[in-house]
Structure formats: structure tokens, C-alpha cells
Amino acid sequence: MKVKISRRATFNAAHRLHNKNWSEEKNKLFFGKCNNPHYHGHNYTLIVSVLGDINEDSGYVIDISYLKKIIEDKIIDYLDHKNLNLEVVEFQELNPTLENIIKVIYDKLRKELSNEFTLSIILYETENNFAEINETV
Ligand code: NI
Secondary structure (H helix, E strand, O other): OOEEEEEEEEEEEEEOOOOOOOOHHHHHHHHHHHHOOOOEEEEEEEEEEEEEOOOOOOOOOOOHHHHHHHHHHHHHHHHOOEEHHHHOHHHOOOOOOHHHHHHHHHHHHHHHOOOOOEEEEEEEOOOOOEEEEEOOO
């Protein structure tokens, strides 16, 4: 039997949704308020879950303080209080939608965690809007 261990973290960031290949009009129509040229912010909540076996010696699936440190060092320090479009290299060309932000976060975390763990992450952009990447799906 495997156990899933989760850690929650929050950050805030500004962004603008925009496709440079579309006209200003089409961008405004499609992305609405999210196309505001002066940017807007969100308080993001990230939940990172690691599914694995309980280690017989430690009794842990993963040392949650290690998981906490990875999330802080690789994600929170990298994204918190940033303008995603202007300051985060991944979003120089990539539209910082909820979908693309969670994908960037997933790629960074996946590199840090052993393949013995099955990773799933949830990212809330607002209280009601959230995305999930789950390796078991
Ligand atoms: Ni937004």
C-alpha cells in the first residue's frame, strides 16, 4: 500500500494573458480582463503530493521538510512577487495561463524528486479556479 504526502504553499504573482500573434482586438475579446496591458495579480495556492511506499527504517514516504525546501527553493523563491511575463524566463514566449504555470512548476519539481515517487500537483489561481497534473492519470 502506498501513502500520499502533501505540502501546501502559497505565492503571489502578476501576469497578462496575451498572444502576440493575435490582434489587440482579438486578444482583448478572448482574454478579457486578463489581457489588461497593465497586468493583474493572483494569490496562487500550490499543493504538491508525493505518492510512495513507507520506508521501513524512517517510517516516512518522504521527509516533508525536504519537500518543503524544494518547493520553497525551486518554486516560491522563483515565482513569488514576480511579474511572470517580464521576470520569469519560461514565460518570455509562453502565455502564463494557469495551465502553463502548473506545467512549468511540474517540470521543475519533477527534476528534483526521485522517480520512485508518483507526483501530483494542484494549483489554485483563485478560490474556484484550479488545475491539476497527476502522473497517475
Ligand atoms: Ni489572471
